[in-house]
Amino acid sequence: MKRRTLLQLAAFSAVAHTAEAAEAPFTLPKLPYAYDALEPYIDAETMRIHHDKHHQAYVDNLNKAIAGDLALARLSVDELLERLDTLPANVRTAVRNQGGGHANHSLFWQVLGPAPNSGKPSGNFAAAITQTFGSQEKFEEKLRATAAGVFGSGWAWLSLDSAGKLVLDSAANQDSPLLANRRPLMGIDVWEHAYYLKYQNRRADYLAAILHVINWDFVSQRYTQLKG
Ligand code: MN
Secondary structure, X not given: OHHHHHHHHHHHHHHHOOHHHHHOOOOOOOOOOOOOOOOOOOOHHHHHHHHHHHHHHHHHHHHHHXXXXXXXXXXXXXXXXXXXXXXXXXXXXXXXXXXXXXXXXXXXXXXXOOOOOOOOOOHHXXXXXXXXXXXXXXXXXXXXXXXXXXXXXXXXXXXXXXXXXXXXXXXXXXXXXXXXXXXXXXXXXXXXXXXXXXXXXXXXXXXXXXXXXXXXXXXXXXXXXXXX
């Protein structure tokens, strides 16, 4: 059924899309604040390189991988990841890694926000955190431990599973929770490019710092949206 959907999309795209749009359907989202907005916790130089160079590279490589495939170019990056198994075999690795990188970072910039941080978890999200983890403090402790425990490059993720329950776990590389049929609420990037300029090998210090610049209002609203 998913394959048929792709074929139908291909037929539609052939008339609906210009060649130009199909060449580079994905674009780098603008950072929603200044590079130095997260100082002193996350430094401006790290933000500049992370957003302008690393995220841009994921976007460029994803565009390259699906160049000329009108059916794929019409899908959002989340849709590509959700249906990875149905995609042509020759693009799967690129969608998983480069598409994952694009999707993960697009969310990450929104999860962060200038200190003093944007409130605390609120409403249904705060209640779900308390119910699942005992308290916000215990959740943050477990989030830090999960992120600290990633071997090599990867992320810690708070997601909603298919039953709508909160799940906290880690994923290697740029593997999106969408690959596991989960919807990501927030992620903490623990690739060295996220912290090495300022924190070098001290990942624990980076994790303590980044919790000062979580936009809890955004995460709370996202929870409500995804639950709805
Ligand atoms: Mn990153």
